[in-house]
Amino acid sequence: MATIPRFKPLIPELSAGRNIGIAELGLRGSLRFAQTVATVCPQALKWLLQWRQPKPAELRELFEALGATYIKFGQFIASSPSIFPKDYVDEFQACLDQTPAIPFTKIRQIVEQELGCPLEEVYQRFGETALASASIAQVHAATLKTGEDVVVKVQKPGVRAVLTTDMNTVYVLTRVLELIVPNTDRDAVAGLVAEMYQSMIDECDFVKEAENLNVFRRFLVETGNDRVTAPKPYPKASSARVLTMERLYGCALTDQGLLGGRDPSEGLFNALNTWFASLTQCSFFHADLHSGNLLLLDDGRVGFIDFGMVGRIQPEAWQAMFALFNGVSSQNYRMMAEAMVAVGITRDEVDVEALTQDITALFTNLNALDPVRVLENNTGDGVNALLSDLGGIARNYGIRFPRSFTMLLKQFLYFDRYMELLAPGVDLFRDERVDMMFNI
Template sequence: MFSELLKIRKTYRNINRITQILNVLVKHGFGQFIEQLNLYGLIPFRKRIKLLTGGVVLDNTVAASLRQVFEELGPSFIKLAQILSSRPDLITERYAQEFEKLQDEVPPFPYESAKEIIETELGRPIEEIFAEIEETPIAAASISQVHRATLKDGSIVVVKVQRPKIKETVETDISIMKMLSSLMLKYIPDTEIFNPLGIISEFSKTIKKELNFFEEAKNIERFSKNFKDGKTIKIPLLYPEFTSERVLVMERIEGIRISDINSIDRAGLDRDEIAAALVNAYFKMILDDGFFHADPHPGNLFVLYDGRIAIVDFGMAGWLTPVVMESIAALLIALVHKDFESLIDQFVELGMITDEMDVDRFRQDFLSDMMELLLPLYDSALAEINFAEYLNTVTHLAIKHKLKVPSSLLLIDKCLLIVDNTVRELAPTFNFITAAAPYTSTLMMKKYGPKRVFDKLERHLSGLADSLIDTPKKLRVLLRRMIAGDFTIKSQIAGIDRLTRDLEKSSNRLSFSIVIASIIMSSSILTLSGTGAKIFDIPAIGTLGFTIAFFLGIWLIISILRSGKL
């Protein structure tokens, strides 16, 4: 009984949220999208009239309007847009650039709520944990906010506190996003190329990790281990005893924001050394550790007064497989040697070229585009080549040619572009290629070293041996099924689902038209008979029939016009 009540309550909450989402979509001109999903019944009547009579967003403003929709719908949708901004392969460059404008800054929630969450999560009064804590947060985002504090032992810290009920809000929104994605696939088949369910699945995994501060704590510990020498990079200390799923306490960093060039100069710090430390740190993460900080915007990077760089906010981090690490190193070597053929070989090794593609034709077209776009980068001296720009150009060429670009490679592309912009502000003449050389050399030595070659050969021979042993058995099973008549071939006609839906719509409209025609004929017969109550000497029932037929006809005409198929 209790579970049923919870289910009813959740359903009611979902309907309220769905209605809110649909109202925001109507407000920003996406009424036709709602009609295509057959959800207009959830829109209030006065807004439904607006939906039918206009309010369609123009093609040249749809990306900006969609950004405004996400911004108004709050935390879950803002986070979704931020993730999509790093996937131009899925949503196109225009939408990715528009979504990058979204700022994850919202008004703070009351200190009383933060205090209650801290005490509940840590299981003791706040006075027993902190000597003092500032009630006004120093930063507030969609998922959490941060307060300055001092522990009882005098340690200066920051306290990250999750927003009240944010987890429930996100779970509700994800379930609604999945429902909308399913409806998109059902009623708008063309959206299948964007893989909406896959996007929501990836988003769900990402944001659930971000909602669990234990995950961020693990990231801090990994980075602390990877940069344990602390010579150029400072990772804040974590206080595990004061960390829970919704509260995170770590060392407070006192330094200069890395984009504040004037303050860095006033402190007498060497900008070239700072730039070198930042680039070396990221090449170490990407080409050595295989684990990188995925949100390197200037607000998360501080320069300490001893010249080290402090990294904060570890909610977003990425993992790289050895294959991807080696491929990035190979991309850099290809840059130096202008070896575009080996670049395509790396795409094949990463599985970016699908089985449906004509590889020879692809090589020809891709090489032509690369020579046109990349050769101008070599007009400068090698030391001045912009590796981040090179990688970005290659990535977008891959997207243009519809390759399956790994999400980790797209995230690295975005990170390196941000780092590159920061470095160019600090030290315009800094040489990316020189900084990367030690890491690429080490990776290539590992890739082509005797041990790696032997291990790869051993795996291939083992796989070949398994295939030789299993093939006769599989052939016997196949023959047995064919003899027993238990052998079937599955085939699917492309576009058959869409054709079926179009036929259903056409038949429904035809049936609707027949009903309207029947109402008109019946009303005409009743009117000519002259029997029954009359209005202005016209039989009332006939008048009512004509009125109903008129409005149903208008509705049918609007529906046909809005579908764009006359």
């Protein structure tokens, strides 16, 4: 059989990961481009005739109608408050990533194609009803032939091809935008598209997610941490599009209705200390620790799940980050302001005193709220709103945070709010149960 030529993405920096056959991309890409044009043109024509920008809700609804890539794009906007306008960041917090499950017959076909054998050779039981379904993948419960209970994450068909086609389109459009809009920061725009693409590609690479699980589990062993765990991946039952992982039984740390009277505070301290240790002793940190991804297990351990989104930070930024964390915890808003200026990217001189006053007003209002309202179930919408407000303040002073820093700060704010809810009165920087292990 002749070898299929490989497609080279238009985005020059983005050649990592498994490439897509040009035959597949040509067919899917042409259809996808036509679908995108058919969806976008009526809306764009309406905005053009009315001579106005799209309202945030209109743009979110359009992104959701366009599917996986644009849903992820919307979530990127929602998590980048120092880059995008506040009203758009706020609106895209509601960008839905829950999609109808594809039929089990298709799931079976994908799994068997990826693993190279019938389903029954690997699993003695495979649930036909999905536990969850999102734009990129859906999850099923199963039992391996060797008896272990597992969950199987299956990538939906055509996701990588659609993503690559969409992002090449976005890349071309941004280049056109740079030509017609004066004073555009070309490096910032191109870098933003490249970062979005890489983030999405990483989520599609289940081999990389499995490696993240293995790295985190090794980190736990090397640090002697038996109070926290992460799902064990099963490589013989996994591939780039199928990830079979150990099934962990428990409930969200903040789900007091399912805790059965158990005190979750010890588990929270274990999770917090583990995350702090990972910042300097692991090659990445978990970058999506809403409470649904922190489980209090039936045996008392804490389970970190879903390692599709991780972050990395440069060592030289640690001092400013530590100061910012300390400022949040101690409500020292001058320290926060100085740290924001130190870690952010700005071309202008910043009025630190005025910045301090704005941060003080924001956190004074926050501290008056019930932490349950700030966390808002398992989605962390309140923390997202806080980040959006803080990012809006930064933008007013010409400060732009690296996205990795925003991801890091978001996790810290999660923990800060969890402490308010489950261990009120705890000072994260002075309580003897907290071990930050920054080594700076």
